[in-house]
Amino acid sequence: xxxxxxxxxxxxxxxxxxxxxxxxxxxxxxxxxxxxxxxxxxxxxxxxxxxxxxxxxxxxxxxxxxxxxxxxxxxxxxxxxxxxxxxxxxxxxxxxxxxxxxxxxxxxxxxxxxxxxxxxxxxxxxxxxxxxxxxxxxxxxxxxxxxxxxxxxxxxxxxxxxxxxxxxxxxxxxxxxxxxxxxxxxxxxxxxxxxxxxxxxxxxxxxxxxxxxxxxxxxxxxxxxxxxxxxxxxxxxxxxxxxxxxxxxxxxxxxxxxxxxxxxxxxxxxxxxxxxxxxxxxxxxxxxxxxxxxxxxxxxxxxxxxx
Amino acid sequence: xxxxxxxxxxxxxxxxxxxxxxxxxxxxxxxxxxxxxxxxxxxxxxxxxxxxxxxxxxxxxxxxxxxxxxxxxxxxxxxxxxxxxxxxxxxxxxxxxxxxxxxxxxxxxxxxxxxxxxxxxxxxxxxxxxxxxxxxxxxxxxxxxxxxxxxxxxxxxxxxxxxxxxxxxxxxxxxxxxxxxxxxxxxxxxxxxxxxxxxxxxxxxxxxxxxxxxxxxxxxxxxxxxxxxxxxxxxxxxxxxxxxxxxxxxxxxxxxxxxxxxxxxxxxxxxxxxxxxxxxxxxxxxxxxxxxxxxxxxxxxxxxxxxxxxxxxxxxxxxxxxxxxxxxxxxxxxxxxxxxxxxxxxxxxxxxxxxxxxxxxxxxxxx
Numbered sequence: 001x002x003x004x005x006x007x008x009x010x011x012x013x014x015x016x017x018x019x020x021x022x023x024x025x026x027x028x029x030x031x032x033x034x035x036x037x038x039x040x041x042x043x044x045x046x047x048x049x050x051x052x053x054x055x056x057x058x059x060x061x062x063x064x065x066x067x068x069x070x071x072x073x074x075x076x077x078x079x080x081x082x083x084x085x086x087x088x089x090x091x092x093x094x095x096x097x098x099x100x101x102x103x104x105x106x107x108x109x110x111x112x113x114x115x116x117x118x119x120x121x122x123x124x125x126x127x128x129x130x131x132x133x134x135x136x137x138x139x140x141x142x143x144x145x146x147x148x149x150x151x152x153x154x155x156x157x158x159x160x161x162x163x164x165x166x167x168x169x170x171x172x173x174x175x176x177x178x179x180x181x182x183x184x185x186x187x188x189x190x191x192x193x194x195x196x197x198x199x200x201x202x203x204x205x206x207x208x209x210x211x212x213x214x215x216x217x218x219x220x221x222x223x224x225x226x227x228x229x230x231x232x233x234x235x236x237x238x239x240x241x242x243x244x245x246x247x248x249x250x251x252x253x254x255x256x257x258x259x260x261x262x263x264x265x266x267x268x269x270x271x272x273x274x275x276x277x278x279x280x281x282x283x284x285x286x287x288x289x290x291x292x293x294x295x296x297x298x299x300x301x302x303x304x305x306x307x
Numbered sequence: 308x309x310x311x312x313x314x315x316x317x318x319x320x321x322x323x324x325x326x327x328x329x330x331x332x333x334x335x336x337x338x339x340x341x342x343x344x345x346x347x348x349x350x351x352x353x354x355x356x357x358x359x360x361x362x363x364x365x366x367x368x369x370x371x372x373x374x375x376x377x378x379x380x381x382x383x384x385x386x387x388x389x390x391x392x393x394x395x396x397x398x399x400x401x402x403x404x405x406x407x408x409x410x411x412x413x414x415x416x417x418x419x420x421x422x423x424x425x426x427x428x429x430x431x432x433x434x435x436x437x438x439x440x441x442x443x444x445x446x447x448x449x450x451x452x453x454x455x456x457x458x459x460x461x462x463x464x465x466x467x468x469x470x471x472x473x474x475x476x477x478x479x480x481x482x483x484x485x486x487x488x489x490x491x492x493x494x495x496x497x498x499x500x501x502x503x504x505x506x507x508x509x510x511x512x513x514x515x516x517x518x519x520x521x522x523x524x525x526x527x528x529x530x531x532x533x534x535x536x537x538x539x540x541x542x543x544x545x546x547x548x549x550x551x552x553x554x555x556x557x558x559x560x561x562x563x564x565x566x567x568x569x570x571x572x573x574x575x576x577x578x579x580x581x582x583x584x585x586x587x588x589x590x591x592x593x594x595x596x597x598x599x600x601x602x603x604x605x606x607x608x609x610x611x612x613x614x615x616x617x618x619x620x621x622x623x624x625x626x627x628x629x630x631x632x633x634x635x636x637x638x639x640x641x642x643x644x645x646x647x648x649x650x651x652x653x654x655x656x657x658x659x660x661x662x663x664x665x666x667x668x669x670x671x672x673x674x
Contacts, residue, residue, distance in 0.1 A: 048584060050583065050584055071586045071587065071588050072586065073586075074583075074584060074585060074586035075585065075586030076586075079581070079584035079585055081577065081580060081581060081584065083577050084577070084581075085575075085577035085578050085580055085581030085584075086578065086581070087578050087581070087582070087595075087596060088575060088578065088600065089599050089600060098582075098585055099585050099586065102585070102586055102587065102591070145581075148585075149585075
């Protein structure tokens with residue numbers, strides 16, 4: 001779907017992105033993680049050619065993007081940025097309609113698509129269509145920003161710290177919504193973040209960048225249990241690692257037959273939340289709402305990374 | 308009842324104005340005149356109106372008192388001038404007391420309107436109403452025997468053409484400044500390195516005194532008229548309309564270019580970045596995002612330039628460029644204050660109306 005081949009970008013003497021190769025499958029969500037200055041945003045911006053590569057190539061469905069006019073390429077790629085970048089002088093509907101308008105869709109089709117997206121993001125079209133961005137909350141603005149990026153059914157969605165400006169509660173909700181909508185639409189997504197927690201929550205795979213180089217690209221569990229370098233290990237947070245690992249897993253996966261004391265817990269919870277419940281209530285096993293139990297021993301065993 | 312402080316100050320000023328001469332009567336327009344006082348009943352009425360303005364009454368009352376006050380003064384000055392039944396050469400002109408009282412009531416009116424916080428539509432309606440009232444008073448002929456209107460009557464044949472010329476100077480130079488300044492501002496917005504030299508030059512032009520600018524243009528334009536074929540036929544000459552228009556154009560460039568650059572620079576960088584990222588061409592980013600967002604700032608420049616040029620266009624009279632300045636400089640040369648006023652009053656009214664109207668446009672755009 002997207003193939004990044006030996007991509008480099010130098011700004012004067014500084015090499016921002018250094019020989020990065022990465023292939024992203026159709027429908028996959030990849031989180032690009034790194035500290036500030038690691039080159040993750042530059043890498044992202046080379047995909048829609050807001051930054052031109054010094055060397056290397058980006059292939060979209062096997063086609064070299066360098067051969068296309070940049071503005072036409074960008075109309076095929078959704079782009080959502082921190083602070084949403086909505087047009088303050090346009091209504092919500094016109095903001096979402098921006099790319100379809102550039103592509104010359106018929107007006108009726110645009111209207112239909114706008115209402116469809118507003119509904120998808122839980123914003124009743126009749127209430128929101130004609131509002132100005134200034135009349136929305138931060139979370140609503142962010143959702144309109146993502147809806148706008150998805151309006152023309154792009155093949156790829158690029159997101160640069162899309163949740164950076166949100167408070168923690170709104171942010172968790174926005175992440176859950178994004179995951180649900182991305183699964184539903186099957187849009188190939190690349191998300192830049194400096195927050196490992198966010199990368200673990202959203203990424204099918206996590207690509208870690210350090211000083212312009214791609215140091216590891218793997219699924220979340222592998223990143224946590226087998227970090228390729230010391231830098232990756234530090235980024236995952238040594239003190240948080242066991243909990244983050246459990247956070248990837250639904251507690252239902254650890255169920256075993258048997259009985260346990262106390263109130264049953266929801267099997268949809270993550271193993272991390274089950275562990276917290278064990279520690280907080282002082283129990284060594286919890287009954288699950290649907291039958292069976294999960295033991296503290298099994299939880300701690302998984303927290304060490306054992307299968 | 309509580310005191311309204313600005314109203315109290317205005318009432319005191321008004322009271323101080325009452326002993327001053329209300330009108331001046333002169334046998335002809337050159338000789339010294341004799342002062343005419345306000346009739347006692349009018350003084351009493353003005354005192355009551357000023358007292359209403361000095362208390363914290365409903366603003367509609369204060370507004371009404373100010374409007375009635377202005378109406379009273381205008382009616383009185385026309386009536387007194389007509390009542391003199393003076394020969395055509397005699398002049399009954401407004402005195403310092405009248406001017407001061409008019410100013411006091413105008414300020415009271417403005418104060419009351421501001422405190423009423425009218426909406427945009429209401430403000431527009433008030434402006435239109437005020438213009439209509441002025442037109443009705445002028446057309447009615449009630450002021451025909453007041454000195455300024457007698458000067459007008461003596462020059463009614465050329466007044467209209469000078470008014471047109473004045474408007475042409477102000478709006479023509481504005482149009483030219485927009486046609487050149489906005490593209491220049493867009494270019495400077497993109498080419499930061501060119502900014503210091505261009506803005507420095509425009510700043511320098513702005514500091515040149517207008518007389519010096521005219522002085523420099525006389526040889527320059529004379530040479531153009533003499534050596535470029537067809538230039539003289541277009542009306543280009545060392546003095547007259549062309550150098551006046553060029554001077555006003557040059558003075559207009561700095562506000563237009565400066566505000567265009569500031570407005571475009573201030574247009575939300577995230578919105579511009581988003582526009583580029585979604586596949587807008589540079590021209591589309593400019594026309595759909597940057598310029599609409601910069602528009603209130605650019606229109607603010609139009610306001611500055613228009614008000615400035617309506618005032619500055621008076622100097623065109625100095626070099627035979629026409630406009631209301633012609634009357635002002637003739638009046639200065641003849642020591643005829645009424646003739647000066649015939650040029651000055653329309654200029655001030657035009658500048659005020661243009662300034663208020665464009666303020667309303669800026670506010671409408673910012674909503």
